[in-house]
Amino acid sequence: MLRACMLYELHDLQRRWMRPFAGLARVQADLLRRAPAGLGRPAAAGWELLRRITKDHPRPAFGIDAVEAHGQTVAVREEVVARTPWCRLVRFARHSDDLQVGARLARDPRVLLCAPLSGHFATLLRDTVRSLAADHDVYLTDWSDAREVPLADGFFGLDDYVLHLERFLRALGPARTHMIAVCQPAVPALAAVARMASTGQETPATLVLMGGPIDGRINPTQVNRLASERPLVWFEQNLIHRVPAGFPGEGRRVYPGFCSWRRSCR
Numbered sequence: 351m352l353r354a355c356m357l358y359e360l361h362d363l364q365r366r367w368m369r370p371f372a373g374l375a376r377v378q379a380d381l382l383r384r385a386p387a388g389l390g391r392p393a394a395a396g397w398e399l400l401r402r403i404t405k406d407h408p409r410p411a412f413g414i415d416a417v418e419a420h421g422q423t424v425a426v427r428e429e430v431v432a433r434t435p436w437c438r439l440v441r442f443a444r445h446s447d448d449l450q451v452g453a454r455l456a457r458d459p460r461v462l463l464c465a466p467l468s469g470h471f472a473t474l475l476r477d478t479v480r481s482l483a484a485d486h487d488v489y490l491t492d493w494s495d496a497r498e499v500p501l502a503d504g505f506f507g508l509d510d511y512v513l514h515l516e517r518f519l520r521a522l523g524p525a526r527t528h529m530i531a532v533c534q535p536a537v538p539a540l541a542a543v544a545r546m547a548s549t550g551q552e553t554p555a556t557l558v559l560m561g562g563p564i565d566g567r568i569n570p571t572q573v574n575r576l577a578s579e580r581p582l583v584w585f586e587q588n589l590i591h592r593v594p595a596g597f598p599g600e601g602r603r604v605y606p607g608f609c610s611w612r613r614s615c616r
Contacts, residue, residue, distance in 0.1 A: 375398070378393075378394075379394045379395075379398040382394035409471050409473070409495070410471065410473045411473070412428065412442075412473055412476055412479065413476070414426050414428075414442060414476065414479060414480050414483070417444065417480060417483045417484055418484055419444060419446075419451070419454075419455060419458075419483070419484050419485060420451050420454045420455070420485075421451075422446060422448060422451050424444045424445060424446045424451065424455065425444070425445045425446070426442050426443065426444055426445075426483060427442075427443050427445065428440055428441070428442060428443075429441045429443050431489070431521070432517070432518060432521050434514065435494065435499050435500075435503035435504075436493065436494050436499060436503075436506050436510070436514065437491055437492065437493050437494060437514055438491075438492040438494075439489055439490070439491060439492070439518050439521070440472075440489065440490045440492045441487070441488070441489050441490075442479055442483050442488045442489075442490070443487075444483060444487070455487075458485055458486055458487050459485075459486055459487070459526075459528055459555075460486070460487045460489070460522060460523075460526055460527045460528065461482055461486045461487065461488050461489065461527070461528045461529075461530060462489050462490075462491075462515075462518060462519065462522060462527050462528070462529045462530070462554070463475060463478065463479065463482065463488060463489065463490045463491070463530050463532070464491050464515060464529065464530065464531040464532065464535035464538075464539050465490055465491050465492065465493065465532065465535065466493075466532065466533050466534040466535060467491075467493045467511065467534060467535065468534060468605065468607075472490055472491065472492040472493060475490065475532060478532070486528075489518070489522060491514070491515075491518065491535070496593070496599055496602060496604045497593040497597040497598070497599040497602065497604065497606075498597065498598050498599055499598065499599050499602065500598045500599060501599065501600075501601055501602055508537075508538060511535075511538040512538045512541045512542045512545065513542075515535070515538055515539055515542040516542045516545065516546060519542065519543075519546070519554060520551075523552075524546065524551070524552040524553055524554050524555075525552045525553075525554075525555060526555065527554050527555060528554060528555050528556045528557075528558070529543070529554040529556070529557045529558070530558040530560065531557075531558070531559050531560065531562060532560045532561065532562075533560065533561045533562055534562065534563075535562070536559040536560070536561070536562015536563065536564060537562060537563060537564065539557065539559065539562075540557070540559060540562075540564065543557050589605050590603050590604070590605060591603070591604060591605070591606050592604075
């Protein structure tokens with residue numbers, strides 16, 4: 351087995367080497383789509399598949415410029431209201447020139463939407479944001495890619511995750527904020543609210559946990575079984591890699607998105 355520090359370097363080298371092929375595949379797919387019906391479509395599909403396999407995946411834009419709210423189309427603007435090296439708290443601020451609609455927007459309930467940290471961009475929740483923004487003042491945790499965070503900015507663990515959510519709740523005013531955690535952040539969101547309650551602080555008006563692993567013993571999956579069968583040192587040796595040279599976070603120990611649980615189990 352290759353050393354963990356080499357696997358990330360080899361993966362990054364492969365992605366860089368394949369970039370010209372991704373560009374070629376995109377051009378070929380675009381050309382073949384313009385061919386007469388029935389002639390170019392199968393070939394275009396093949397080139398498009400190659401492009402998707404080889405292309406890089408930069409952080410996409412949310413692209414939410416307007417939503418329907420209170421019977422009108424209102425403009426939406428992204429505003430960063432808090433920032434750490436690890437996360438931006440983004441508000442999807444809604445605006446209307448109609449004074450009555452503007453007053454209704456100001457009275458809408460506030461929502462802190464906690465996006466997953468690992469393996470996804472926060473844009474995974476783009477449609478959720480758009481739906482909530484129809485009648486809520488929406489704030490979203492937009493997490494940084496760990497490979498872009500320099501080592502000088504320190505370590506980030508589960509306790510830091512919890513403290514980030516506490517900080518954001520206090521900034522928004524817990525009593526007037528509804529908190530929604532989708533999938534992975536369900537655990538740190540529950541921990542943040544429990545910690546705040548245990549010290550007599552205000553807590554969110556409501557807490558919604560969606561699809562989160564609150565109790566991994568219920569309906570165990572292959573991942574649960576693997577976690578119980580292997581010691582922690584096995585995960586450290588097989589799943590933790592160092593960010594290669596060329597990124598701001600060079601040398602940082604991470605669990606990169608290209609890892610596969612099933613492949614690692616074999």
